[in-house]
Amino acid sequence: GAVVSQHPSWVICKSGTSVKIECRSLDFQATTMFWYRQFPKQSLMLMATSNEGSKATYEQGVEKDKFLINHASLTLSTLTVTSAHPEDSSFYICSAGTGNYEQYFGPGTRLTVT
C-alpha cells in the first residue's frame, strides 16, 4: 500500500516549451502533496506544498509563475514547468502525505531541457 506514481519518468524538451509532470497516489487519498527538486549528488529541496482544492504554498526563491502546481483531487497533483530553460533540468520528486507526519515518495521525473 501507499504507492505514489509519477509520469513521465523521463522527459526531454526544448528550451521555451512547457512540461507537465503528474503525481498520483494510487491506493490512498493524500491530504497534502509536496514537490521537491534534486540536483545530482545533492539533497531534496522542497519547492512547494499543495493541498487539494487550494493554492500551493511555494518556498522562498521558487517562482510560482514558472512552476505551476495544480492539485485537482486527493489523488492527483501536477507540476508544470513553463517556458523551460536548461537550468531547469533536474530531478523532480513528489511526495504525498496523509496528515500523520509520514510522506510517501514518487520515483521521480528526470527533466532535461535542451
Add this chain to the structure above:
Amino acid sequence: AQRVTQPEKLLSVFKGAPVELKCNYSYSGSPELFWYVQYSRQRLQLLLRHISRESIKGFTADLNKGETSFHLKKPFAQEEDSAMYYCALSGTSGSRLTFGEGTQLTVNP
C-alpha cells in the same frame, strides 16, 4: 527556522562493522525526526521515525534533545545497507520535511 545537518557526505565501513550516521538538527519546538533511505535506482523510502521507537533492518536512532541529535546506528553493517541516507525533520503533523544533505554509506565485503 528548521535545519538538518549531516556532517558526513560519504561513509565507508566493512561488513560486520558497526556504523553510525550522524544527524544534528535545529528547531525551536518539538520536532519529528525521520531517517529516509534511497537504494540505488529506487525511490526514497522511510526507514524509521523517532516517535515509533522501533528498529528497522537492524537500524535504530535515538532522539537526543540535549544534543539536538538523531544519529542512526547499526551494530553490524551488511552489504545491502549500502545506500544514501537522509535525515529529515518535520515541525508539525502533515507539514513540510526539511532534509539533511545525505550520507552515502558504502559497506565493503
